[in-house]
Amino acid sequence: MRTRQTIAVIGATGSMGTAIAKSLSKGNYRLLLFTSDKSKLKDLQKEIIATTPGADVEPISCSYTASWEADVIIVAVPFAMEKEVADKIREVANQKIVISIANPLNETYDALVTAPDTSAAEELQKLLPNSKVVKAFNTTFAADFAQPVIDGKRVDAFIAGNDNDALETVSEIVQAAGFNPVIAGDLSVSRILENMQLLLIRLGIKYNYNWLAGWKILHQ
Amino acid sequence: MYELFFEKLAEKIALTPGQQDIIKRYLIPKKIRKNQYLLQEGDVARHAAFVEKGALRAYSVDEKGAEHIIQFAFEGWTISDMYSFMTGNPATYNIDALEDSELVLISTNAQEEILKQIPEYEAYIRLQVTGAYMAMQKRITSMLSLSLEERYINLIKLYPNLIQRVPQRMIASYMGLTPETLSRVRRKIKNK
Ligand SMILES: NC(=O)c1ccc[n+]([C@@H]2O[C@H](COP(=O)([O-])OP(=O)(O)OC[C@H]3O[C@@H](n4cnc5c(N)ncnc54)[C@H](OP(=O)(O)O)[C@@H]3O)[C@@H](O)[C@H]2O)c1
Secondary structure (H helix, E strand, C coil): CHHHHHHHHEECCCCHHHHHHHHCCCCCCEEEECCCCHHHHHHHHHHHHCCCCCCEECCCCCHHHHHHHHCCCEEEHHHHHHHHHHHHHHHCCCCCCEEECCEECCCCCCCCCCCCCCHHHHHHHHHHHEEEEEECCCCHHHHHHHHHEEEECCCEEEEEECCCCHHHHHHHHHHHHHEEEEEEEEEHHHHHHHHHHHHHHHHHHCCCCCCCCEEEECCC | CCHHHHHHHHHHHHCCHHHHHHHHCCCCCEEEECCCCCCCCCCEECCEEEECCCCCCEEECCCCCEEEEEECCCCCCEEHHHHHHHCCCECCCEECCCCCCEEEEEEEEHHHHHHHHHHCCCHHHEEEEEEEEHHHHHHHHHHCCCHHHHHHHHHHHHHHHHHHHCCHHHHHHHHCCCHHHHHHHHHHHHHH
C-alpha cells in the first residue's frame, strides 16, 4: 500500500510497545504513541528519530484522540488493563483494526488466566464488538523485533482474525516489522497461539533462551 | 461525531433511531491532519469519505507532474475515487486534506451490510450517485461551453467558502487555468 497508514500504539513505553514502535517506524507508517507518562514518550520519540531520521512518530496524550486518528490500533498493555483501554477507545475504534498482542499469563508464568473456551483476543473482541480484532505479535518476544532472524531463519509470526481485509493489512504490518507472517485462522485460533507462547515462555525459562526465541515452521 | 452525516441522511430518507444505530455500527470515525493523504494513486479506494469537518481535495497528476484538481469536499460532501471504490481497481486520484478534518468513512463491505439490513439506504445511495453524476455533467458542460467568467461565478456558487479556504493556485488548477489567467478573470468580474 502506498497510502501511509496511521497506527496508534497504546502502551508505547512498555517492552512490546517500544519494540513495535521502533520497528514499524522504519516502514511507511505514521505512529501515534500513547501512555500516561509523557516524559517517557518524548524520550522514546527522540530515540526513534535518532535511529530513523525520517520516522513519522508523535507522542499523543490521549488514547481516544490517538485511536480516532488511527487506521490501526495496537493494544500493548497488560491483559488485565485491556478493559480499561477498551472502554476509553470503543467509540473511535468502530470498524477499525485492533491488534491484540496479549498473552494472558498468570503471575508465575506457568498457565493462562483465561478459560479454555476463550482467549485474550476473543475477550477483547467482546469488549469492542464493532472493531476488527486481529491477533498478532503475541508469538514474538520484544527482543525478537531487534533481531527477527534467529539462527539464520526469519521468525514466523502468526496472525488470526475473522476479517480478510484486516488480516491482509496486519500481514503487511508484520512483514514490515521483519517477521514472516503466517495467517493461522479465525479469531478463535488465538487460543492456540496464546498457548503456544505459554509453552515458549516455559521452555525459555527452563532452558534459558534469554527471551530471544521464536517459532519457525519447517515444511517442504 | 456523526451529527452532520445523519443530518444529511435525514434530508434524503427517513430513518428510525434503531435504523440509525444499525448504520452507526458500520461507520469509521477518522481524523486526518492537513496535508495527509487519505488515498494515493495506485492503491484501491476502500472507502468513501463523508466530511463532518474540514476540507479535502481529489487530484490527478499528469506525465509532466502537474496536478489537476478534480473535486473539493467541504462539510457535508462525500469524496472518494468512485471508479476505484466501485470496481476495486487501483485509484487514479490522490485525495489529501487541505485542513485538519474529521471524516466518516464507509467501506464497500459496510455499505453492502447496511443495504442488506436497511433497504431504504438504497434510495440514499441512488440520490447521492445521481447528484454526483449531475455535478459531473455540469462540470463538463461548463468546461466546454461557458466563458471563464461564467465558470468562475458558478464555481463560487457551488463552493461559497472556496476563496477563504483554498489557495488561488488550487482554484486555478480546478478550472484548468494558470494562476495568472485566473487573476485576470477575477479582475474582469470585479470591474464589471
Ligand atoms: N514482553 C514480551 O516479550 C511480550 C511478547 C508477546 C506479547 N506480549 C504481551 O504484550 C503486552 C504488553 O507486555 P509488555 O511486556 O510490553 O508489558 P510492559 O512492559 O509492562 O508494558 C505495559 C505498557 O502498558 C502501559 N499501560 C499499563 N496500564 C495502562 C492503561 N490502563 N492504559 C494505557 N496504558 C497502560 C504501561 O505504561 P506505564 O509504564 O505508563 O504504566 C506500559 O507502557 C502484554 O499483554 C503481554 O502479554 C509481551
